[in-house]
Amino acid sequence: MSVEIERLLDDTGWQLLQELQKNARLSYSELGQRVGLSSPAVADRMRRMEEAGIISGYRAEVNLPKLGLPVLAVIRLGSHNGQNCTRIAAQVSEIPEVLECYRVSGTDSVVTLVAAASVSHLERIVDQLSLHGLPTTSLVFSKPHKRPIITRELLERGEEWEEIL
Numbered sequence: 001m002s003v004e005i006e007r008l009l010d011d012t013g014w015q016l017l018q019e020l021q022k023n024a025r026l027s028y029s030e031l032g033q034r035v036g037l038s039s040p041a042v043a044d045r046m047r048r049m050e051e052a053g054i055i056s057g058y059r060a061e062v063n064l065p066k067l068g069l070p071v072l073a074v075i076r077l078g079s080h081n082g083q084n085c086t087r088i089a090a091q092v093s094e095i096p097e098v099l100e101c102y103r104v105s106g107t108d109s110v111v112t113l114v115a116a117a118s119v120s121h122l123e124r125i126v127d128q129l130s131l132h133g134l135p136t137t138s139l140v141f142s143k144p145h146k147r148p149i150i151t152r153e154l155l156e157r158g159e160e161w162e163e164i165l
Contacts, residue, residue, distance in 0.1 A: 008049050012037065014152045016045060017054070021149045024058040069115040071122050072140035077133030079109035088132045097125050109133060113140075 009017075015035040019026060028039040028046075037045070049055045064072065077092070079085060089103045089110050100113040110133060116122040122137070129135050148154075 002052075005052055005054060008045070008052055008054060009152070013045065013049065013054075016042065016049070018149055018151060020046075020055070020058075064115050068117055071116040071119060073114050073116070073122055073125075074138045074140060075112045075114055075126060075129055076108040076136045076138075077110040077112070077129060078107055078136070079133050085109040092129060092132055095125070095128060097121075108136075 012035050016031060019031055019034050026034075028042040031037075031046075032039050032042045035042070046055065064070065077088065079088065085103055089101055092098055092110055092112060093101045095114075097114045097116060098112050099115055102111045103109065104111050112129070114122070114125050114129075116125055126135050126137055
């Protein structure tokens, strides 16, 4: 980790990150009250964290079934011999139903998370993805684990494991 990032991630920086991960719509004033800074100081901290790449964006989480996309699936793509995995991932990422796309190691080359309006819609997505590799599809029944809040403690746990090994 660079010196600049370490400076930004002091106790106050981590508090800001935690609050923003819980609710990215908090005002600078509200954030300042929660972490003990003025609104201008919060704005400056956030700007510097954005410039350093620590904060890479803000987003709204949407309820896919409420939008008419109740079918969620994980589709893994095995690569065909001679295919460029980077190119496959780039092409797959352009499919509108693909919510997430990861280039991975192992027998699969790409793993995607897709949303569909119906099983027949999912079938068309799988057919489209099969042009880029052999698909293996798993339907998502539920998501029992919400997106975690990234904390300093998580980072420290990783560092502790490095020391043990």
